Amino acid sequence: MASKTGPRGNADEPASAGAPEAGDPEAEFLTVLGQRVRTMRAVRAMSRKMLSQTSGLSERYIAQLEGGQGNVSIILLRRVALAMGVRLEDLIASVEGPPDWPVVRDLLQKAGAEQIAEAKRVLSGAAAPGEGPAQRVALIGLRGAGKSTLGRILAERMGWSFVELNREIERENGLSVAEIFAIYGQETYRRLEQGALRRLAERPGPMVLATGGGIVAEPVTFDLLLSSFFTVWLKARPEEHIHRVREQAAKGLVPARLPDTDNALRELRAVLMSREPLYARARAVIDTADHTVAETAATLTALVEGHLGNGARRGA
The missing domain is CATH 1.10.260.40 (lambda repressor-like DNA-binding domains)
Incomplete structure (x- = not known):
């Protein structure tokens, strides 16, 4: 033979x-x-x-x-x-790349950190350092971190607009996030999430953005967020995340579909452990553990004002 x-x-x-x-x-x-x-x-x-x-x-x-x-x-x-x-x-590969892709890939493998950062900025269309809109803040973290609650408070105090990314996705597509996942799956949701975020990044005016907990799962989307917004990770212990979500469910603010506490905690710890290195890429971290909403809101407001500098508190 x-x-x-x-x-x-x-x-x-x-x-x-x-x-x-x-x-x-x-x-x-x-x-x-x-x-x-x-x-x-x-x-x-x-x-x-x-x-x-x-x-x-x-x-x-x-x-x-x-x-x-x-x-x-x-x-x-x-x-x-x-x-x-x-x-x-x-x-x-799932799709064919451009003809020059092998060359670009090989060059990137030999590039330094600054060169890679610049390439990402150019390809994503993000503003150069110091040129981007300073009055843009995004809150990231697991479900129950307080992103929506604290985001609304911060936006009201700063005189900025407040946007929830998931509500924006629902508005654009005429379906709830749960329906998008059920009908089209996670891949489609992530694509819609990236598109909605890109349009928000191009929208003029100061803004506070509350993101979904899994936005860190898609590298291109997360890089776009980091380059377009001053990103703050609202950090808490898994037990606090569970407690807050249960409180929200009791008030009818979220669907009351929660597993038993032990299983929920195990799953949440696993998710948090896998996402922590990604959340930690945020520009700032606020540990909300053992703090009231009022205390955390004050810390967040002071953090953002410090980032903006004196005289930049109120939006245009």
Whole structure:
């Protein structure tokens, strides 16, 4: 047999599952993947036999891969990528990048922190340091952190407009956030969230923005927030988050759909632990633990006034 197999013979090569069905997203992904492998192999003037010999995979498997057939093992696909001298992520990228993307990516990998920061600023359309609107504050943190309550108080004291990002998304799309998640899923919600935030960043006038707790989950969206707003993390203990959400539910301010306390605390601690390094990228942190709303509001107002400097308290 002309082609080689893996260390365990053909057993590590999946059998073909037949021709993919039209309209099946997974089948379409396999088709695109196969086209990319075939194109990259052709660009490198590699025959299937040569790729087979270099990767240790059979020509039959490579033919199936290029034809968009069968299940694809990530380990075997990695071997194909290594054999062709390409990056695995270039084979499985969800969308095609611009022609210059490989060059840009390689330059970014060699760039320093300041160069990367400048590239992000230019690509996001954010203002240069010192040129952006100073009278813009965004509050981040977990659900129950007090973002809406404190945001309204701060906006009233400063004479600024107050915006809740989730309410803006609902207004623009005619659906509640819960309906967007249920019908379209998280990926669509994150896309709508980014679009709404970008439009708010371009809106003139001073503003206090209360964000959703998961805005840190999408890197591009979070970078846009950090570059366009003076961002403050409202920090609290998980127990306090739970207590505040339950109080809000009792007042009818949020849906009363909370799990039992023990499970809720475990889940909240896990979420907070994963998000803390991201929340910590905010320009300032206010620990609300053991403080009343009035005390925290006073701290937040003083923080923002200090950021703005003397004589900049009232919005235009």
